Amino acid sequence: xxxxxxxxxxxxxxxxxxxxxxxxxxxxxxxxxxxxxxxxxxxxxxxxxxxxxxxxxxxxxxxxxxxxxxxxxxxxxxxxxxxxxxxxxxxxxxxxxxxxxxxxxxxxxxxxxxxxxxxxxxxxxxxxxxxxxxxxxxxxxxxxxxxxxxxxxxxxxxxxxxxxxxxxxxxxxxxxxxxxxxxxxxxxxxxxxxxxxxxxxxxxxxxxxxxxxxxxxxxxxxxxxxxxxxxxxxxxxxxxxxxxxxxxxxxxxxxxx
Numbered sequence: 001x002x003x004x005x006x007x008x009x010x011x012x013x014x015x016x017x018x019x020x021x022x023x024x025x026x027x028x029x030x031x032x033x034x035x036x037x038x039x040x041x042x043x044x045x046x047x048x049x050x051x052x053x054x055x056x057x058x059x060x061x062x063x064x065x066x067x068x069x070x071x072x073x074x075x076x077x078x079x080x081x082x083x084x085x086x087x088x089x090x091x092x093x094x095x096x097x098x099x100x101x102x103x104x105x106x107x108x109x110x111x112x113x114x115x116x117x118x119x120x121x122x123x124x125x126x127x128x129x130x131x132x133x134x135x136x137x138x139x140x141x142x143x144x145x146x147x148x149x150x151x152x153x154x155x156x157x158x159x160x161x162x163x164x165x166x167x168x169x170x171x172x173x174x175x176x177x178x179x180x181x182x183x184x185x186x187x188x189x190x191x192x193x194x195x196x197x198x199x200x201x202x203x204x205x206x207x208x209x210x211x212x213x214x215x216x217x218x219x220x221x222x223x224x225x226x227x228x229x230x231x232x233x234x235x236x237x238x239x240x241x242x243x244x245x246x247x248x249x250x251x252x253x254x255x256x257x
Contacts, residue, residue, distance in 0.1 A: 049171030052158070052182040052212065052251070059254040060210030065246045066254060067092040067237070068184065069230070070121060070160065071191075071218025073100055073107045077228045078217045082114050084231070088238040090248045092116050095160045095182075098123035098144030100218065105151045112152045117250040120144045120156040120179060130165035137173045145177060158182045158251050182251055187214035188233065194221045196232035203233070204240045212251075213237070 045051065055064055069092055072078045078094075085092055094111050096118050101108040111118055122129060123143040132140065141159060149155045159179040161170065166181075174181055186207070188199035203213055215237075220228040241248055 048166065048168050049174070050181060052180060054185050054210040054212060055254045059249065063209040063246050064249045064254060065207070065209065065211045065213060065241060066251055067213050067215065067248050068095060068251070069093070070095045070214065070216050071125065072096055073104045073111065074218045075104055075107055077220055077230065078107055078111070080231055081217050081234065082110065084234050085116070086114060088235070090238055091250050091253070092248070093119055093158070093250045095119045095121035096148065097121050097125045097218065098147040101151055102147050108151050112154060117252050118148055118152055118154065118156065119158040119160065119251065120148065121160050122162055123147065125162045127162070129162045130167055134169045134173060137169055141173055141177060141179070182212065184212045184214040186211055190229045190233065191216050191219045191221055194223050194229060196223060196229055199229055199233050200236055203237055207240065207244055207246070209246060
């Protein structure tokens with residue numbers, strides 16, 4: 001961002017001193033904006049600030065992975081997800097939408113009661129989140145932070161942008177609120193792919209220590225039989241993790257040395 005601002009200042013200075021160079025300066029600024037846009041549209045990019053795409057190295061050494069579940073809580077799906085996690089004695093990280101936490105407060109408290117972590121996935125999960133300015137992003141993230149904290153009694157420590165899309169204004173907002181951006185290393189596209197086997201294959205092919213896995217209890221695609229894909233995939237995924245000698249942990253647990 002500093003380099004981008006420096007480029008804009010330099011371009012303005014050059015154009016004043018050498019007006020004939022304005023096409024070159026305009027091209028440089030356009031290229032800069034395209035670069036920043038591309039960085040924001042790549043969820044795993046670290047060009048716009050710190051971003052957990054994998055667990056920290058000490059967790060990898062301990063053969064840890066993280067199962068993260070987005071877009072809930074959903075009263076029709078999340079309770080069954082919790083039951084599956086309980087049967088496998090696994091703790092997961094739920095990136096929850098503030099409005100849904102407020103609407104299903106008891107379910108949110110149940111997630112925490114089962115030992116899982118609830119993190120910040122914005123207040124409304126706006127499709128236009130990545131084009132919001134600093135004030136809009138601050139409102140979305142701060143409101144979700146307040147909603148989740150008041151209802152669950154625990155303040156989120158991580159943030160995941162809706163669809164993973166963001167812009168250069170996000171990192172300063174996260175820094176002020178004390179939040180760490182987290183994306184993923186593997187996703188199954190289980191909001192759009194109704195085939196459990198295809199989703200599972202995407203998540204488990206080459207699965208290894210340090211991976212952050214992404215599934216959805218909210219906005220979940222349905223199988224041909226009408227069942228949320230996550231409910232078909234999750235038990236088999238947890239079995240694959242165990243068979244590989246890996247240990248599922250929450251993102252918060254992965255912060256510990």
